[in-house]
Amino acid sequence: MLKHFTLDGKRIPFAEGQTIMDAAMAAGEYIPHLCHNPEFAPHGSCRVCTVKLNGRRVAACTAPALDGAEVENDTDELRDERRTLLQLLFIEGNHICPACDKSGNCQLQALAYYCGMTAPEFTHRYPLRPLDASHPDFVIDFNRCILCELCVRASRDADGKSVFAIHGRGIQAHLAIDSPSGKLGDSKLHKEDRAASVCPVGAILPKHTGYAVPIGERLYDRKPISVAGDVSDHRKDSS
Amino acid sequence: MTTPHSTIDQLETAENPARLRRVAIEPLTRVEGHGKVTLLLDDENRVRQARLHIVEFRGFEKFIQGRPYWELPVLVQRLCGICPVSHHLAAAKAVDQLVGVDQLPPAAEKIRRLMHLGQHLQSHALHFFHLSSPDLLFGYDDAVAHRNIIGVLAEYPDLAKQGVMLRRFGQEVIRITSGKRVHGTGAIPGGVNKRISRQERDYLAQEYEPILDWARGALALAKKLLFADTENTRNFAAITTNMLSLVRTDGALDLYHGGLRARDPDGATLFDHFDYRNYGDQIHEQVKPWSYMKFPYIRALGENAGAYRVGPLARVNNCDYIDTPLAESARREFRAFARGGAVQSTLAYHWARMIELLYCAERIGMLLNDEALMGSEIHTRGEMRNEGIGVLEAPRGTLFHHYQIDDDGLVTRANLIVSTTNNNRAMNQSIRQVANDLFDGREITEPLLNSIEVAIRAYDPCLSCATHALGKMPLQLELVDANGATRQVLRRDSTE
Numbered sequence: 001m002l003k004h005f006t007l008d009g010k011r012i013p014f015a016e017g018q019t020i021m022d023a024a025m026a027a028g029e030y031i032p033h034l035c036h037n038p039e040f041a042p043h044g045s046c047r048v049c050t051v052k053l054n055g056r057r058v059a060a061c062t063a064p065a066l067d068g069a070e071v072e073n074d075t076d077e078l079r080d081e082r083r084t085l086l087q088l089l090f091i092e093g094n095h096i097c098p099a100c101d102k103s104g105n106c107q108l109q110a111l112a113y114y115c116g117m118t119a120p121e122f123t124h125r126y127p128l129r130p131l132d133a134s135h136p137d138f139v140i141d142f143n144r145c146i147l148c149e150l151c152v153r154a155s156r157d158a159d160g161k162s163v164f165a166i167h168g169r170g171i172q173a174h175l176a177i178d179s180p181s182g183k184l185g186d187s188k189l190h191k192e193d194r195a196a197s198v199c200p201v202g203a204i205l206p207k208h209t210g211y212a213v214p215i216g217e218r219l220y221d222r223k224p225i226s227v228a229g230d231v232s233d234h235r236k237d238s239s
Numbered sequence: 240m241t242t243p244h245s246t247i248d249q250l251e252t253a254e255n256p257a258r259l260r261r262v263a264i265e266p267l268t269r270v271e272g273h274g275k276v277t278l279l280l281d282d283e284n285r286v287r288q289a290r291l292h293i294v295e296f297r298g299f300e301k302f303i304q305g306r307p308y309w310e311l312p313v314l315v316q317r318l319c320g321i322c323p324v325s326h327h328l329a330a331a332k333a334v335d336q337l338v339g340v341d342q343l344p345p346a347a348e349k350i351r352r353l354m355h356l357g358q359h360l361q362s363h364a365l366h367f368f369h370l371s372s373p374d375l376l377f378g379y380d381d382a383v384a385h386r387n388i389i390g391v392l393a394e395y396p397d398l399a400k401q402g403v404m405l406r407r408f409g410q411e412v413i414r415i416t417s418g419k420r421v422h423g424t425g426a427i428p429g430g431v432n433k434r435i436s437r438q439e440r441d442y443l444a445q446e447y448e449p450i451l452d453w454a455r456g457a458l459a460l461a462k463k464l465l466f467a468d469t470e471n472t473r474n475f476a477a478i479t480t481n482m483l484s485l486v487r488t489d490g491a492l493d494l495y496h497g498g499l500r501a502r503d504p505d506g507a508t509l510f511d512h513f514d515y516r517n518y519g520d521q522i523h524e525q526v527k528p529w530s531y532m533k534f535p536y537i538r539a540l541g542e543n544a545g546a547y548r549v550g551p552l553a554r555v556n557n558c559d560y561i562d563t564p565l566a567e568s569a570r571r572e573f574r575a576f577a578r579g580g581a582v583q584s585t586l587a588y589h590w591a592r593m594i595e596l597l598y599c600a601e602r603i604g605m606l607l608n609d610e611a612l613m614g615s616e617i618h619t620r621g622e623m624r625n626e627g628i629g630v631l632e633a634p635r636g637t638l639f640h641h642y643q644i645d646d647d648g649l650v651t652r653a654n655l656i657v658s659t660t661n662n663n664r665a666m667n668q669s670i671r672q673v674a675n676d677l678f679d680g681r682e683i684t685e686p687l688l689n690s691i692e693v694a695i696r697a698y699d700p701c702l703s704c705a706t707h708a709l710g711k712m713p714l715q716l717e718l719v720d721a722n723g724a725t726r727q728v729l730r731r732d733s734t735e
Contacts, residue, residue: 098317098422099317101313131305131306131649133307133647133649139307207307207648209428210313210428211427211432213432214418214424214432215417215423215424
């Protein structure tokens with residue numbers, strides 16, 4: 001017999017071993033998230049999916065579902081906190097949506113809209129982060145990396161290459177590339193690799209093309225992220 | 240009468256520069272919004288120095304270094320909120336060369352041209368109706384509170400509405416072709432990202448119906464207002480300069496593509512059908528310590544004699560003909576106004592601008608009837624190159640975008656000569672002419688201040704988008720006596 005918890009008062013069934021996020025997704029309920037992708041082991045790093053489980057804050061992507069638990073998700077309080085988290089992500093890097101190729105197909109941007117973020121309220125850090133365009137097929141714009149580690153997990157778990165890793169700690173944390181020069185062009189990344197197309201933001205993008213999808217036809221132009229889902233759900237459409 | 244150049248040029252720098260006082264008003268954007276005029280007077284209240292400062296910061300050339308080339312058309316269009324399409328397309332033309340494309344598929348070029356015509360239409364309408372018509376309708380000395388678009392709306396509601404609707408149509412053309420009215424993404428390397436569907440074409444054709452009549456009316460109005468005082472039209476802020484523009488291979492007016500043509504004040508050709516990719520052979524830029532904006536000039540003639548004007552005045556003067564019947568008829572009448580050589584009157588910019596507005600209306604009508612506009616092949620690619628130079632005619636004049644990239648596709652160098660920059664020296668000369676003619680020995684009054692603005696506004700510089708008496712033009716006029724003391728400050732800022 002299936003167990004249940006309630007998500008904002010709605011009964012959500014789950015199987016033993018499922019997380020709150022797994023069960024909510026299976027039930028068609030949306031819990032905002034960035035670093036989570038059901039293809040890969042949950043990571044719990046972005047904290048955007050933080051919900052209240054019986055009054056305690058937990059990451060929905062890593063917290064096991066509990067029978068009879070009450071889970072709060074879409075509340076003003078949590079939405080405010082998520083908006084703050086998103087603002088911190090925006091000001092840590094250089095996320096210039098108006099000129100970004102990923103605009104309209106970007107989970108960070110779509111989630112910011114969903115959470116009602118109109119502008120970052122914190123002081124921008126404006127870090128200086130040169131691009132790595134050494135690979136023939138892809139460019140990495142470190143300005144837009146949100147350290148979700150999806151590329152790290154995809155390269156390690158799906159591609160078996162471990163091209164990517166996070167180096168440094170705290171504010172010094174950054175995406176590093178496993179190659180003799182530290183450049184993507186010297187790495188083993190292949191254009192068919194899952195790691196090459198898993199980025200939910202505009203950090204890893206194909207080269208020589210941009211803005212190919214007209215405004216109005218991009219993934220999040222017509223539907224909010226809560227309905228349209230993740231970029232990975234639409235790989236062919238959003239690449 | 241036009242004062243000789245030498246006299247006007249003397250007003251650039253007073254004899255005792257140590258006493259000059261430089262005041263900066265914080266620039267917010269690249270071109271729009273922030274202008275400053277400084278005058279230096281001697282003890283007899285004679286103007287010794289007159290300068291137009293555009294306190295802009297040309298950051299784009301630097302901060303796009305290291306960015307991927309395919310971002311450029313979308314990134315650099317943020318230079319401007321009024322003519323972003325021109326920057327978008329100038330960059331796209333340069334990027335076409337980077338991806339080895341010298342000829343776009345016909346549908347792609349037509350879509351880009353349509354986008355650009357929509358841009359000119361809305362920009363020219365904005366300038367004439369919203370920014371300049373209050374001066375022309377009510378006079379330079381009309382009350383500030385009345386001399387604005389609100390005053391026009393109150394007294395000439397039909398006229399003001401036509402201005403708004405003309406602009407709206409241009410913006411709709413831009414929206415259909417680029418996805419958004421402002422800052423869309425239509426042009427991509429080697430073409431465009433969006434076809435024009437039959438439904439979209441039919442929508443624009445339906446909206447187009449009154450446009451031609453309104454454009455004719457706008458031209459008629461401009462002429463009527465300018466010829467209400469023909470002598471003032473001829474002489475106000477009048478200077479004599481060379482003219483530079485693109486012309487089509489057959490000499491016709493073309494706003495999207497062509498070769499460079501420069502003519503001297505007598506109408507003699509300095510160079511013609513010059514490949515703009517070699518623009519550096521003909522155009523150099525001078526830097527002056529008192530302005531953030533460079534002073535381009537025709538290399539062979541030197542820094543002062545080589546100054547030139549661009550924009551509607553230069554284009555309508557320079558072209559051999561216009562390939563639409565109504566605008567061509569208007570061009571002939573315009574050229575007849577010249578007393579030999581080119582029409583040099585600064586206020587004739589308004590006239591030429593409305594001739595172009597009519598041209599754009601006619602051309603858009605032709606394109607909307609062109610089946611090839613809806614073609615399905617909208618982009619192509621070639622072999623990568625490391626350098627691209629895109630030049631076109633923006634509403635305010637010839638616009639140069641020059642990029643170099645490394646083998647990874649990242650920008651290593653950029654040079655932009657923006658339309659307003661080309662007119663820098665001419666605008667300065669025009670305000671010196673006004674200062675010389677009107678200000679000498681008199682107390683400064685608001686109407687005199689506005690007469691300087693009228694001279695600047697005729698050029699429709701990008702700062703003009705925020706320079707009207709609605710209070711959107713932060714302009715500070717300072718009178719400094721020979722001892723360096725500020726005697727009078729008249730200021731308008733964006734909060735008034």
